[in-house]
Amino acid sequence: MSKATLEQWRNKAGAWVQRGLDQRLRLAVTGLSRSGKTAFITSLVNQLEHAGLDARLPHWEPAAEGRLLGIKRVPQRHHHIPAFGYEAALSQLAAAPPRWPEPTKGISEITLAIKYRPRSRLKRQLNDSATLYLEIVDYPGEWLLDLPLLGMSYAQWSRQQQELVNEPVSGGPADEWRRLGADIAPDSPADDARIAPLAESYTRWLHAIKQEAGAYLVQPGRFVLPGEYQGAPMLQFVPWIWGEVPAGLDESHHYGMMATRFEHYKKYLVQGFYREYFSGFDRQIVLVDCLTPLNQGAASFDDLKRALTAILLSFQYGKSRWWHRLFSPRIDKLLFAATKADHLTPEQHGRLNRLLSTLVKGGHKHARLAGIDIHTLALAAIKATRSGQVAYQGERLPALQGVRLADGEPATLFPGEVPEHLPGPEFWGQQGFDFTEFAPPDWHKEEPLPHLRLDQALAFLLGDKLL
Numbered sequence: 413m414s415k416a417t418l419e420q421w422r423n424k425a426g427a428w429v430q431r432g433l434d435q436r437l438r439l440a441v442t443g444l445s446r447s448g449k450t451a452f453i454t455s456l457v458n459q460l461e462h463a464g465l466d467a468r469l470p471h472w473e474p475a476a477e478g479r480l481l482g483i484k485r486v487p488q489r490h491h492h493i494p495a496f497g498y499e500a501a502l503s504q505l506a507a508a509p510p511r512w513p514e515p516t517k518g519i520s521e522i523t524l525a526i527k528y529r530p531r532s533r534l535k536r537q538l539n540d541s542a543t544l545y546l547e548i549v550d551y552p553g554e555w556l557l558d559l560p561l562l563g564m565s566y567a568q569w570s571r572q573q574q575e576l577v578n579e580p581v582s583g584g585p586a587d588e589w590r591r592l593g594a595d596i597a598p599d600s601p602a603d604d605a606r607i608a609p610l611a612e613s614y615t616r617w618l619h620a621i622k623q624e625a626g627a628y629l630v631q632p633g634r635f636v637l638p639g640e641y642q643g644a645p646m647l648q649f650v651p652w653i654w655g656e657v658p659a660g661l662d663e664s665h666h667y668g669m670m671a672t673r674f675e676h677y678k679k680y681l682v683q684g685f686y687r688e689y690f691s692g693f694d695r696q697i698v699l700v701d702c703l704t705p706l707n708q709g710a711a712s713f714d715d716l717k718r719a720l721t722a723i724l725l726s727f728q729y730g731k732s733r734w735w736h737r738l739f740s741p742r743i744d745k746l747l748f749a750a751t752k753a754d755h756l757t758p759e760q761h762g763r764l765n766r767l768l769s770t771l772v773k774g775g776h777k778h779a780r781l782a783g784i785d786i787h788t789l790a791l792a793a794i795k796a797t798r799s800g801q802v803a804y805q806g807e808r809l810p811a812l813q814g815v816r817l818a819d820g821e822p823a824t825l826f827p828g829e830v831p832e833h834l835p836g837p838e839f840w841g842q843q844g845f846d847f848t849e850f851a852p853p854d855w856h857k858e859e860p861l862p863h864l865r866l867d868q869a870l871a872f873l874l875g876d877k878l879l
Protein backbone atom coordinates (compact mmCIF):
# COMPACT_ATOMS: atom_id res chain seq x y z
CA MET A 413 0.00 0.00 0.00
CA SER A 414 1.47 3.37 -0.95
CA LYS A 415 1.92 6.05 1.71
CA ALA A 416 -0.86 8.20 0.22
CA THR A 417 -3.33 5.29 0.14
CA LEU A 418 -2.46 4.35 3.71
CA GLU A 419 -3.12 7.93 4.81
CA GLN A 420 -6.47 7.93 2.99
CA TRP A 421 -7.39 4.64 4.59
CA ARG A 422 -6.52 6.01 8.06
CA ASN A 423 -8.66 9.10 7.50
CA LYS A 424 -11.57 6.99 6.36
CA ALA A 425 -11.24 4.63 9.31
CA GLY A 426 -11.01 7.61 11.69
CA ALA A 427 -14.18 9.14 10.22
CA TRP A 428 -15.92 5.78 10.46
CA VAL A 429 -15.00 5.36 14.14
CA GLN A 430 -16.08 8.95 14.78
CA ARG A 431 -19.45 8.29 13.19
CA GLY A 432 -19.82 5.23 15.41
CA LEU A 433 -19.18 7.29 18.55
CA ASP A 434 -21.33 10.26 17.60
CA GLN A 435 -24.98 10.00 18.47
CA ARG A 436 -28.22 11.88 18.03
CA LEU A 437 -30.84 12.21 20.69
CA ARG A 438 -34.25 13.75 20.16
CA LEU A 439 -35.47 15.18 23.45
CA ALA A 440 -39.10 16.29 23.44
CA VAL A 441 -40.27 18.90 25.94
CA THR A 442 -43.97 19.25 26.51
CA GLY A 443 -46.52 20.43 29.06
CA LEU A 444 -49.90 22.15 28.98
CA SER A 445 -50.06 25.88 28.19
CA ARG A 446 -48.03 28.05 30.57
CA SER A 447 -46.43 25.05 32.27
CA GLY A 448 -42.96 26.50 31.64
CA LYS A 449 -41.71 24.90 28.38
CA THR A 450 -40.12 28.00 26.89
CA ALA A 451 -38.43 28.92 30.19
CA PHE A 452 -37.18 25.35 30.58
CA ILE A 453 -35.64 25.03 27.11
CA THR A 454 -34.15 28.52 27.26
CA SER A 455 -32.50 27.79 30.58
CA LEU A 456 -31.40 24.29 29.55
CA VAL A 457 -29.67 25.58 26.42
CA ASN A 458 -28.19 28.41 28.43
CA GLN A 459 -26.82 26.04 31.11
CA LEU A 460 -25.33 23.82 28.42
CA GLU A 461 -23.69 26.78 26.72
CA HIS A 462 -22.08 27.61 30.06
CA ALA A 463 -21.36 24.01 31.05
CA GLY A 464 -17.67 23.43 31.62
CA LEU A 465 -17.27 27.16 32.34
CA ASP A 466 -19.40 28.74 35.04
CA ALA A 467 -22.70 26.80 35.03
CA ARG A 468 -23.71 25.19 38.32
CA LEU A 469 -24.42 21.58 37.33
CA PRO A 470 -22.88 19.46 40.12
CA HIS A 471 -25.30 16.55 39.64
CA TRP A 472 -24.59 16.13 35.94
CA GLU A 473 -21.56 13.87 35.77
CA PRO A 474 -19.91 14.95 32.51
CA ALA A 475 -19.83 18.54 33.85
CA ALA A 476 -18.75 17.51 37.35
CA GLU A 477 -16.01 15.27 35.94
CA GLY A 478 -14.75 17.99 33.58
CA ARG A 479 -15.34 15.88 30.45
CA LEU A 480 -17.25 18.48 28.44
CA LEU A 481 -15.08 19.84 25.63
CA GLY A 482 -17.50 22.35 24.14
CA ILE A 483 -21.20 22.82 23.49
CA LYS A 484 -22.59 24.94 20.70
CA ARG A 485 -25.78 25.50 18.79
CA VAL A 486 -25.79 23.98 15.31
CA PRO A 487 -28.32 24.22 12.44
CA GLN A 488 -31.28 21.87 12.84
CA ARG A 489 -31.82 18.89 10.53
CA HIS A 490 -35.58 19.40 10.12
CA HIS A 491 -36.01 22.43 7.93
CA HIS A 492 -39.81 22.35 8.05
CA ILE A 493 -40.00 22.85 11.84
CA PRO A 494 -39.80 26.45 13.12
CA ALA A 495 -36.64 27.27 15.09
CA PHE A 496 -37.00 27.65 18.87
CA GLY A 497 -36.76 31.39 19.71
CA TYR A 498 -33.75 31.12 22.03
CA GLU A 499 -32.21 34.53 21.34
CA ALA A 500 -35.57 36.30 21.64
CA ALA A 501 -36.24 34.60 24.99
CA LEU A 502 -32.80 35.58 26.30
CA SER A 503 -33.23 39.20 25.21
CA GLN A 504 -36.54 39.41 27.06
CA LEU A 505 -34.99 37.97 30.20
CA ALA A 506 -32.05 40.37 29.93
CA ALA A 507 -34.24 43.47 29.32
CA ALA A 508 -34.52 46.21 31.94
CA PRO A 509 -36.78 45.41 33.70
CA PRO A 510 -36.53 41.69 32.83
CA ARG A 511 -39.57 40.10 31.17
CA TRP A 512 -40.69 36.47 30.87
CA PRO A 513 -40.54 35.14 27.28
CA GLU A 514 -43.68 35.40 25.14
CA PRO A 515 -46.17 32.49 25.05
CA THR A 516 -45.66 30.12 22.12
CA LYS A 517 -48.32 28.24 20.18
CA GLY A 518 -46.86 25.33 18.27
CA ILE A 519 -43.88 23.09 17.69
CA SER A 520 -40.29 24.35 17.48
CA GLU A 521 -36.81 22.91 17.67
CA ILE A 522 -33.20 23.72 18.56
CA THR A 523 -30.08 21.52 18.16
CA LEU A 524 -26.91 21.48 20.23
CA ALA A 525 -23.65 19.67 19.53
CA ILE A 526 -22.20 18.43 22.84
CA LYS A 527 -18.55 17.50 22.39
CA TYR A 528 -17.20 15.40 25.27
CA ARG A 529 -14.38 13.13 26.33
CA PRO A 530 -15.78 9.60 26.69
CA ARG A 531 -15.37 8.01 30.10
CA SER A 532 -15.29 4.49 28.78
CA ARG A 533 -11.75 3.34 28.13
CA LEU A 534 -12.73 1.48 24.99
CA LYS A 535 -14.31 4.54 23.43
CA ARG A 536 -11.32 6.66 24.47
CA GLN A 537 -8.94 4.29 22.76
CA LEU A 538 -10.95 4.67 19.57
CA ASN A 539 -11.09 8.42 19.76
CA ASP A 540 -10.36 11.27 22.21
CA SER A 541 -13.73 12.90 21.77
CA ALA A 542 -17.27 12.16 20.73
CA THR A 543 -20.27 14.36 19.96
CA LEU A 544 -23.86 14.05 21.05
CA TYR A 545 -26.26 15.99 18.84
CA LEU A 546 -29.08 16.93 21.14
CA GLU A 547 -32.24 17.93 19.28
CA ILE A 548 -34.67 19.63 21.65
CA VAL A 549 -38.30 19.87 20.50
CA ASP A 550 -40.96 22.05 22.16
CA TYR A 551 -44.60 21.08 21.50
CA PRO A 552 -47.93 21.80 23.24
CA GLY A 553 -49.06 19.11 25.71
CA GLU A 554 -52.62 19.75 24.55
CA TRP A 555 -51.78 17.75 21.42
CA LEU A 556 -51.38 14.62 23.54
CA LEU A 557 -54.88 14.98 24.94
CA ASP A 558 -56.27 13.97 21.56
CA LEU A 559 -54.91 10.42 21.49
CA PRO A 560 -58.14 8.87 22.86
CA LEU A 561 -60.04 10.37 19.92
CA LEU A 562 -58.31 7.91 17.60
CA GLY A 563 -60.19 5.05 19.23
CA MET A 564 -63.60 6.72 18.92
CA SER A 565 -66.18 7.32 16.25
CA TYR A 566 -67.87 10.71 15.97
CA ALA A 567 -70.99 9.25 17.61
CA GLN A 568 -69.00 7.84 20.54
CA TRP A 569 -67.06 11.05 21.05
CA SER A 570 -70.29 13.06 20.96
CA ARG A 571 -71.83 10.87 23.66
CA GLN A 572 -68.76 11.27 25.86
CA GLN A 573 -68.72 15.05 25.44
CA GLN A 574 -72.41 15.26 26.24
CA GLU A 575 -71.65 13.87 29.68
CA LEU A 576 -68.74 16.27 30.21
CA VAL A 577 -70.71 19.34 29.18
CA ASN A 578 -72.92 18.69 32.19
CA GLU A 579 -70.02 18.64 34.65
CA PRO A 580 -69.58 21.76 36.79
CA VAL A 581 -66.09 22.69 35.49
CA SER A 582 -67.46 22.83 31.96
CA GLY A 583 -70.36 25.14 32.89
CA GLY A 584 -70.71 28.83 32.05
CA PRO A 585 -70.73 29.96 28.45
CA ALA A 586 -71.72 26.54 27.08
CA ASP A 587 -75.21 27.88 26.46
CA GLU A 588 -74.50 29.79 23.27
CA TRP A 589 -73.24 26.91 21.15
CA ARG A 590 -75.84 24.59 22.63
CA ARG A 591 -78.58 26.95 21.51
CA LEU A 592 -77.06 27.43 18.05
CA GLY A 593 -76.76 23.67 17.54
CA ALA A 594 -80.24 22.92 18.85
CA ASP A 595 -81.67 24.84 15.86
CA ILE A 596 -79.88 22.63 13.33
CA ALA A 597 -81.59 19.43 12.18
CA PRO A 598 -79.00 16.65 11.77
CA ASP A 599 -80.49 15.58 8.41
CA SER A 600 -80.83 19.08 6.93
CA PRO A 601 -78.51 19.98 4.00
CA ALA A 602 -74.96 20.81 5.20
CA ASP A 603 -74.44 24.56 5.17
CA ASP A 604 -71.11 26.15 6.15
CA ALA A 605 -72.86 29.40 6.96
CA ARG A 606 -74.46 27.53 9.88
CA ILE A 607 -71.62 25.20 10.86
CA ALA A 608 -68.91 27.92 10.96
CA PRO A 609 -70.59 30.13 13.63
CA LEU A 610 -71.48 27.03 15.65
CA ALA A 611 -67.88 25.81 15.61
CA GLU A 612 -66.61 29.31 16.45
CA SER A 613 -68.94 29.53 19.42
CA TYR A 614 -67.86 26.05 20.58
CA THR A 615 -64.18 27.07 20.28
CA ARG A 616 -64.85 30.23 22.31
CA TRP A 617 -66.38 28.05 25.00
CA LEU A 618 -63.31 25.78 25.02
CA HIS A 619 -61.08 28.83 25.46
CA ALA A 620 -63.35 30.08 28.25
CA ILE A 621 -63.27 26.85 30.26
CA LYS A 622 -59.50 26.78 29.84
CA GLN A 623 -58.87 30.36 30.92
CA GLU A 624 -61.67 31.20 33.31
CA ALA A 625 -62.52 27.86 34.89
CA GLY A 626 -58.89 26.66 34.87
CA ALA A 627 -59.77 23.50 32.92
CA TYR A 628 -56.89 21.44 31.53
CA LEU A 629 -58.54 18.54 29.73
CA VAL A 630 -59.65 20.53 26.71
CA GLN A 631 -60.52 18.38 23.73
CA PRO A 632 -60.05 18.54 20.77
CA GLY A 633 -56.68 20.04 21.68
CA ARG A 634 -56.09 21.76 18.34
CA PHE A 635 -59.23 23.84 18.67
CA VAL A 636 -57.50 25.97 21.30
CA LEU A 637 -54.03 25.69 19.71
CA PRO A 638 -54.69 25.45 15.96
CA GLY A 639 -51.29 26.73 14.80
CA GLU A 640 -51.19 26.97 11.02
CA TYR A 641 -54.56 25.16 10.70
CA GLN A 642 -56.62 28.08 12.02
CA GLY A 643 -59.77 28.26 9.88
CA ALA A 644 -59.32 24.85 8.24
CA PRO A 645 -62.67 23.02 7.81
CA MET A 646 -61.34 20.05 9.79
CA LEU A 647 -61.38 22.36 12.83
CA GLN A 648 -65.06 23.13 12.25
CA PHE A 649 -67.20 20.55 13.94
CA VAL A 650 -68.79 20.17 17.37
CA PRO A 651 -69.92 17.13 19.34
CA TRP A 652 -73.53 16.24 18.47
CA ILE A 653 -75.30 16.58 21.82
CA TRP A 654 -78.84 17.09 20.54
CA GLY A 655 -80.33 13.64 20.75
CA GLU A 656 -81.01 10.82 18.30
CA VAL A 657 -79.82 10.99 14.72
CA PRO A 658 -81.38 9.14 11.75
CA ALA A 659 -79.17 6.42 10.23
CA GLY A 660 -77.33 6.74 6.90
CA LEU A 661 -76.52 10.48 6.90
CA ASP A 662 -73.63 11.42 4.60
CA GLU A 663 -71.56 14.55 3.99
CA SER A 664 -74.45 16.34 2.35
CA HIS A 665 -76.16 16.57 5.75
CA HIS A 666 -75.09 18.58 8.77
CA TYR A 667 -74.43 15.57 10.97
CA GLY A 668 -72.57 13.65 8.26
CA MET A 669 -70.43 16.68 7.42
CA MET A 670 -69.31 17.07 11.02
CA ALA A 671 -68.62 13.33 11.29
CA THR A 672 -66.40 13.56 8.16
CA ARG A 673 -64.51 16.54 9.59
CA PHE A 674 -63.98 14.67 12.85
CA GLU A 675 -62.41 11.83 10.84
CA HIS A 676 -60.16 14.30 8.99
CA TYR A 677 -59.13 15.85 12.29
CA LYS A 678 -58.12 12.41 13.57
CA LYS A 679 -56.31 11.42 10.41
CA TYR A 680 -54.37 14.60 9.59
CA LEU A 681 -53.85 16.25 12.94
CA VAL A 682 -53.84 13.51 15.56
CA GLN A 683 -52.33 10.61 13.61
CA GLY A 684 -50.18 13.08 11.68
CA PHE A 685 -48.60 14.34 14.90
CA TYR A 686 -47.89 10.85 16.25
CA ARG A 687 -46.53 9.58 12.97
CA GLU A 688 -44.43 12.59 11.97
CA TYR A 689 -43.21 13.83 15.32
CA PHE A 690 -43.94 11.62 18.31
CA SER A 691 -42.53 8.44 16.78
CA GLY A 692 -39.18 10.22 16.32
CA PHE A 693 -38.75 11.20 20.00
CA ASP A 694 -36.14 9.33 22.10
CA ARG A 695 -36.74 10.94 25.46
CA GLN A 696 -39.59 13.01 26.85
CA ILE A 697 -39.99 15.54 29.62
CA VAL A 698 -43.49 16.56 30.66
CA LEU A 699 -43.59 19.82 32.61
CA VAL A 700 -46.40 20.25 35.10
CA ASP A 701 -47.38 23.44 36.88
CA CYS A 702 -49.06 22.07 40.05
CA LEU A 703 -49.15 25.45 41.76
CA THR A 704 -51.58 27.35 39.53
CA PRO A 705 -54.38 24.76 39.95
CA LEU A 706 -53.71 24.67 43.70
CA ASN A 707 -54.37 28.40 43.68
CA GLN A 708 -57.45 27.97 41.44
CA GLY A 709 -59.28 25.36 43.53
CA ALA A 710 -60.55 21.78 43.61
CA ALA A 711 -62.23 21.63 40.18
CA SER A 712 -59.14 22.91 38.39
CA PHE A 713 -56.86 20.54 40.30
CA ASP A 714 -59.09 17.54 39.50
CA ASP A 715 -59.04 18.50 35.86
CA LEU A 716 -55.23 18.67 35.88
CA LYS A 717 -55.27 15.13 37.25
CA ARG A 718 -57.55 13.95 34.45
CA ALA A 719 -55.42 15.73 31.85
CA LEU A 720 -52.26 14.05 33.18
CA THR A 721 -53.97 10.67 33.04
CA ALA A 722 -54.88 11.38 29.40
CA ILE A 723 -51.29 12.50 28.66
CA LEU A 724 -49.91 9.30 30.18
CA LEU A 725 -51.89 7.23 27.68
CA SER A 726 -49.44 8.27 24.97
CA PHE A 727 -46.66 6.51 26.88
CA GLN A 728 -48.55 3.30 27.65
CA TYR A 729 -47.68 1.83 24.33
CA GLY A 730 -46.84 -1.74 25.19
CA LYS A 731 -47.05 -4.01 22.17
CA SER A 732 -50.70 -4.88 22.82
CA ARG A 733 -51.83 -1.30 22.36
CA TRP A 734 -53.28 -0.35 18.99
CA TRP A 735 -51.33 2.90 18.90
CA HIS A 736 -48.08 0.98 19.10
CA ARG A 737 -48.86 -0.54 15.72
CA LEU A 738 -49.90 2.81 14.36
CA PHE A 739 -46.69 4.76 14.98
CA SER A 740 -44.10 2.53 16.73
CA PRO A 741 -42.96 4.94 19.45
CA ARG A 742 -39.49 4.55 20.97
CA ILE A 743 -39.31 6.83 24.03
CA ASP A 744 -37.40 4.99 26.78
CA LYS A 745 -37.09 7.67 29.46
CA LEU A 746 -39.87 9.90 30.68
CA LEU A 747 -39.37 12.68 33.19
CA PHE A 748 -42.29 14.45 34.87
CA ALA A 749 -41.11 17.72 36.33
CA ALA A 750 -43.05 20.01 38.66
CA THR A 751 -42.01 23.45 37.44
CA LYS A 752 -41.65 26.82 39.15
CA ALA A 753 -40.44 25.26 42.44
CA ASP A 754 -38.81 28.61 43.25
CA HIS A 755 -42.33 29.77 44.24
CA LEU A 756 -41.92 27.61 47.33
CA THR A 757 -39.55 27.66 50.28
CA PRO A 758 -36.96 24.86 49.93
CA GLU A 759 -38.43 22.56 52.62
CA GLN A 760 -41.60 22.32 50.44
CA HIS A 761 -39.80 20.97 47.36
CA GLY A 762 -39.94 17.36 48.54
CA ARG A 763 -43.69 17.71 49.10
CA LEU A 764 -44.17 19.15 45.60
CA ASN A 765 -42.28 16.21 44.13
CA ARG A 766 -44.40 13.73 46.10
CA LEU A 767 -47.60 15.45 45.01
CA LEU A 768 -46.57 15.18 41.36
CA SER A 769 -45.57 11.58 41.87
CA THR A 770 -49.02 10.78 43.27
CA LEU A 771 -50.69 12.55 40.35
CA VAL A 772 -48.64 10.60 37.85
CA LYS A 773 -48.90 7.23 39.62
CA GLY A 774 -52.67 7.57 39.74
CA GLY A 775 -52.51 7.65 35.95
CA HIS A 776 -50.42 4.56 35.31
CA LYS A 777 -51.02 2.16 38.15
CA HIS A 778 -53.38 -0.01 36.11
CA ALA A 779 -51.41 -0.11 32.91
CA ARG A 780 -47.71 -0.65 33.34
CA LEU A 781 -45.50 1.56 31.25
CA ALA A 782 -43.66 -1.22 29.50
CA GLY A 783 -40.00 -0.51 28.99
CA ILE A 784 -40.09 3.17 30.00
CA ASP A 785 -38.01 4.49 32.84
CA ILE A 786 -40.12 7.13 34.66
CA HIS A 787 -38.88 9.69 37.14
CA THR A 788 -40.31 12.78 38.85
CA LEU A 789 -38.54 15.94 39.97
CA ALA A 790 -39.38 19.40 41.33
CA LEU A 791 -37.37 22.10 39.56
CA ALA A 792 -37.21 25.75 38.58
CA ALA A 793 -35.89 26.46 35.11
CA ILE A 794 -35.30 30.10 36.02
CA LYS A 795 -35.06 30.84 39.71
CA ALA A 796 -36.78 34.14 40.40
CA THR A 797 -36.61 34.15 44.21
CA ARG A 798 -34.13 33.90 47.04
CA SER A 799 -34.94 31.81 50.07
CA GLY A 800 -34.09 32.69 53.64
CA GLN A 801 -35.70 33.05 57.03
CA VAL A 802 -37.69 35.77 58.77
CA ALA A 803 -38.21 36.34 62.47
CA TYR A 804 -41.89 36.11 63.42
CA GLN A 805 -43.14 36.20 67.04
CA GLY A 806 -39.83 34.96 68.35
CA GLU A 807 -39.58 32.14 65.78
CA ARG A 808 -37.48 31.87 62.65
CA LEU A 809 -39.68 30.95 59.69
CA PRO A 810 -38.74 30.09 56.09
CA ALA A 811 -39.50 32.84 53.58
CA LEU A 812 -38.96 33.85 49.95
CA GLN A 813 -37.81 37.13 48.51
CA GLY A 814 -38.52 38.23 44.97
CA VAL A 815 -40.09 40.95 42.85
CA ARG A 816 -43.87 40.63 42.41
CA LEU A 817 -44.87 40.32 38.76
CA ALA A 818 -48.12 42.24 39.29
CA ASP A 819 -46.64 45.54 40.53
CA GLY A 820 -42.86 45.18 40.27
CA GLU A 821 -42.52 45.65 44.05
CA PRO A 822 -40.09 43.61 46.17
CA ALA A 823 -41.87 41.11 48.41
CA THR A 824 -40.91 38.79 51.28
CA LEU A 825 -43.44 36.06 51.92
CA PHE A 826 -44.23 32.51 52.94
CA PRO A 827 -46.45 31.17 50.16
CA GLY A 828 -47.92 28.25 52.09
CA GLU A 829 -47.62 24.49 52.38
CA VAL A 830 -48.04 22.16 49.45
CA PRO A 831 -50.17 19.08 50.13
CA GLU A 832 -48.10 15.92 49.85
CA HIS A 833 -50.97 13.83 48.56
CA LEU A 834 -54.04 14.51 46.49
CA PRO A 835 -55.83 17.26 48.41
CA GLY A 836 -59.24 16.29 49.83
CA PRO A 837 -62.22 18.45 50.91
CA GLU A 838 -60.61 19.35 54.26
CA PHE A 839 -57.68 20.85 52.39
CA TRP A 840 -59.82 22.97 50.09
CA GLY A 841 -61.93 24.03 53.06
CA GLN A 842 -58.99 25.73 54.79
CA GLN A 843 -57.24 26.88 51.62
CA GLY A 844 -54.23 28.90 52.65
CA PHE A 845 -52.37 29.35 49.39
CA ASP A 846 -50.84 32.38 47.91
CA PHE A 847 -48.47 31.45 45.11
CA THR A 848 -47.64 34.97 44.04
CA GLU A 849 -46.18 35.24 40.54
CA PHE A 850 -42.68 36.67 40.43
CA ALA A 851 -40.86 38.76 37.85
CA PRO A 852 -37.80 37.09 36.30
CA PRO A 853 -34.55 37.56 38.24
CA ASP A 854 -32.18 40.42 37.62
CA TRP A 855 -29.70 38.73 35.34
CA HIS A 856 -26.77 39.58 33.08
CA LYS A 857 -26.53 37.92 29.71
CA GLU A 858 -22.95 36.75 30.24
CA GLU A 859 -23.90 34.64 33.27
CA PRO A 860 -25.73 31.31 33.34
CA LEU A 861 -29.40 31.67 34.36
CA PRO A 862 -30.07 30.78 38.02
CA HIS A 863 -31.98 27.49 38.28
CA LEU A 864 -33.00 24.67 40.64
CA ARG A 865 -32.20 21.04 39.74
CA LEU A 866 -31.81 21.37 35.99
CA ASP A 867 -28.65 19.30 36.45
CA GLN A 868 -30.73 16.50 37.94
CA ALA A 869 -33.02 16.64 34.92
CA LEU A 870 -29.96 16.42 32.66
CA ALA A 871 -28.55 13.53 34.68
CA PHE A 872 -31.76 11.53 34.23
CA LEU A 873 -32.35 12.42 30.58
CA LEU A 874 -28.79 12.27 29.24
CA GLY A 875 -26.89 10.42 31.97
CA ASP A 876 -26.38 7.23 29.96
CA LYS A 877 -25.50 9.02 26.74
CA LEU A 878 -22.21 10.71 27.58
CA LEU A 879 -20.27 7.78 29.00
Ligand SMILES: Nc1nc2c(ncn2[C@@H]2O[C@H](COP(=O)(O)OP(=O)(O)OP(=O)(O)O)[C@@H](O)[C@H]2O)c(=O)[nH]1
Nearest residue numbers: 445446447448449450451512515516792793794796
Ligand atom coordinates in the same frame (compact mmCIF):
# COMPACT_ATOMS: atom_id res chain seq x y z
N1 LIG B 1 -40.74 31.82 39.06
C1 LIG B 1 -40.75 31.09 37.95
N2 LIG B 1 -41.71 31.29 37.04
C2 LIG B 1 -41.68 30.54 35.91
C3 LIG B 1 -40.67 29.55 35.67
N3 LIG B 1 -40.92 28.98 34.48
C4 LIG B 1 -42.02 29.58 33.98
N4 LIG B 1 -42.50 30.53 34.85
C5 LIG B 1 -43.71 31.36 34.73
O1 LIG B 1 -44.63 30.67 33.91
C6 LIG B 1 -44.94 31.43 32.75
C7 LIG B 1 -45.07 30.51 31.56
O2 LIG B 1 -43.80 30.00 31.23
P1 LIG B 1 -43.43 29.58 29.73
O3 LIG B 1 -42.07 29.05 29.77
O4 LIG B 1 -43.74 30.66 28.77
O5 LIG B 1 -44.48 28.39 29.56
P2 LIG B 1 -44.89 27.63 28.22
O6 LIG B 1 -45.25 26.25 28.65
O7 LIG B 1 -43.84 27.78 27.20
O8 LIG B 1 -46.21 28.43 27.83
P3 LIG B 1 -46.93 28.47 26.38
O9 LIG B 1 -45.87 28.78 25.38
O10 LIG B 1 -47.96 29.54 26.54
O11 LIG B 1 -47.55 27.12 26.20
C8 LIG B 1 -43.79 32.42 32.61
O12 LIG B 1 -44.21 33.57 31.93
C9 LIG B 1 -43.44 32.69 34.07
O13 LIG B 1 -44.35 33.63 34.62
C10 LIG B 1 -39.67 29.37 36.69
O14 LIG B 1 -38.76 28.52 36.59
N5 LIG B 1 -39.76 30.15 37.78
Ligand SMILES: [Mg+2]
Nearest residue numbers: 449450515516
Ligand atom coordinates in the same frame (compact mmCIF):
# COMPACT_ATOMS: atom_id res chain seq x y z
MG1 LIG C 1 -43.87 28.37 25.24
